[in-house]
Amino acid sequence: xxxxxxxxxxxxxxxxxxxxxxxxxxxxxxxxxxxxxxxxxxxxxxxxxxxxxxxxxxxxxxxxxxxxxxxxxxxxxxxxxxxxxxxxxxxxxxxxxxxxxxxxxxxxxxxxxxxxxxxxxxxxxxxxxxxxxxxxxxxxxxxxxxxxxxxxxxxxxxxxxxxxxxxxxxxxxxxxxxxxxxxxxxxxxxxxxxxxxxxxxxxxxxxxxxxxxxxxxxxxxxxxxxxxxxxxxxxxxxxxxxxxxxxxxxxxxxxxxxxxxxxxxxxxxxxxxxxxxxxxxxxxxxxxxxxxxxxxxxxxxxxxxxxxxxxxxxxx
Numbered sequence: 001x002x003x004x005x006x007x008x009x010x011x012x013x014x015x016x017x018x019x020x021x022x023x024x025x026x027x028x029x030x031x032x033x034x035x036x037x038x039x040x041x042x043x044x045x046x047x048x049x050x051x052x053x054x055x056x057x058x059x060x061x062x063x064x065x066x067x068x069x070x071x072x073x074x075x076x077x078x079x080x081x082x083x084x085x086x087x088x089x090x091x092x093x094x095x096x097x098x099x100x101x102x103x104x105x106x107x108x109x110x111x112x113x114x115x116x117x118x119x120x121x122x123x124x125x126x127x128x129x130x131x132x133x134x135x136x137x138x139x140x141x142x143x144x145x146x147x148x149x150x151x152x153x154x155x156x157x158x159x160x161x162x163x164x165x166x167x168x169x170x171x172x173x174x175x176x177x178x179x180x181x182x183x184x185x186x187x188x189x190x191x192x193x194x195x196x197x198x199x200x201x202x203x204x205x206x207x208x209x210x211x212x213x214x215x216x217x218x219x220x221x222x223x224x225x226x227x228x229x230x231x232x233x234x235x236x237x238x239x240x241x242x243x244x245x246x247x248x249x250x251x252x253x254x255x256x257x258x259x260x261x262x263x264x265x266x267x268x269x270x271x272x273x274x275x276x277x278x279x280x281x282x283x284x285x286x287x288x289x290x291x292x293x294x295x296x297x298x299x300x301x302x303x304x305x306x307x308x309x310x311x312x313x314x315x316x
Contacts, residue, residue, distance in 0.1 A: 009054045016047045038248055041302065052291045059288050061100045062132050068101040069135060070163040077156035086152055087118040104128065119143060138163065174283060181283040181293070184275040188297050191271055192304050195264040199314040203260050225259055241266070249305070251315040261315040265305055272297035 020043035027036040075096060079089035094109035096102070104125060111121045126139040138159050145155040225239035242262030243253045251258050273294045280290020309315045 009051065012050045012054075013047070016050060019043075020046055041248065045299075049295060052295045055288055056292045058131075059284075059286060062129075064099050065101045065104070065129070066132055066134055066163070067167060068098040069138065070160040070167070072096075072098050072101060072105060073138075073156045073160040073163070077153045077160065080153040080156065086146060087112045087121075090118070090121075119146065122146075134163070134166065170285070173285075177282050181279045184279040184282075184293065185297065188268075188272055188275055188300065191268060192301065192308075195268065196308065196313060199257075199260065199264070203257055246315075249309045249315060251309065257315050261305075261309070264314075265301075268301045268305070269298060272301045 023039045023043055024036070027039040030036075072093065075093055076086075076089050079092050080086060084092060090105070091109045091112050094106055096105065098105055107128075108121050108125055111124070112118060122139055122143050126136055126143070129135040129139070141159060142152075142155065146152060225236075225242060242259060245262040245265055246253045246258040249261065251261055276292070276294025276297045277287050277290035279293040281287050283289070283293075305314070
């Protein structure tokens with residue numbers, strides 16, 4: 001019988017989904033579209049935030065294990081040079097402190113104490129560390145060297161030095177590219193500033209122009225989505241989204257300001273999400289690390305729009 005292992009992440013995911021469903025039920029009972037929209041936004045953050053945080057913590061733990069692995073290999077090399085076979089050398093390091101890697105070393109030591117073959121122990125360790133391509137390759141090289149009867153201590157020293165060089169290169173790369181990560185945050189803030197300028201300078205012009213009989217924007221000063229008020233066609237789908245966004249922010253859905261507020265808000269969200277992913281890839285070499293930046297940028301964007309609409313800087 002198949003059993004789903006409930007990890008801490010999955011338990012929190014289930015709890016947040018249940019809370020979100022309860023909030024949505026309350027919103028539908030109230031029947032206010034603005035309330036429902038706000039609840040949807042809260043639910044998205046409620047579900048996504050813990051998962052993004054757990055994902056980043058797991059990513060950070062894996063990186064710390066990668067940084068600790070050269071020390072483990074160096075200690076292992078010293079033990080084999082002292083005359084210990086590989087399996088006893090691993091067991092001798094059971095009480096050593098390698099940070100997050102200590103748990104993995106203890107697991108291997110316990111397996112070896114149960115007379116499990118050292119090759120099988122290393123293979124299982126490689127499978128547990130599958131999320132790190134660097135560690136997988138390192139353990140695979142160690143296994144092949146041991147199988148071929150090569151000098152284990154020499155290959156351990158070589159692997160340790162290689163990992164240290166890779167880590168130093170990664171640190172230098174991260175330091176040199178940090179300015180580009182900061183640039184992504186600046187771009188998001190500047191983008192919001194541009195939106196404020198367009199809203200304050202251009203939207204009033206559009207409103208004035210739209211009141212003329214031959215205006216291409218609509219009739220009677222309404223926004224470009226006026227023709228979709230009673231429409232359910234595919235081309236009206238974006239307008240339905242825009243209308244929901246305006247209801248969330250408390251802006252009149254028939255004003256031309258609603259159209260541009262919603263359009264700019266969607267553009268800002270897309271820019272924040274993609275900018276965060278790019279920042280993670282540039283700064284830490286992983287798109288997963290970018291989810292952290294995306295969450296921060298999306299939070300800044302949503303908070304900025306709520307404050308600006310409340311102050312009637314935009315959407316008025």
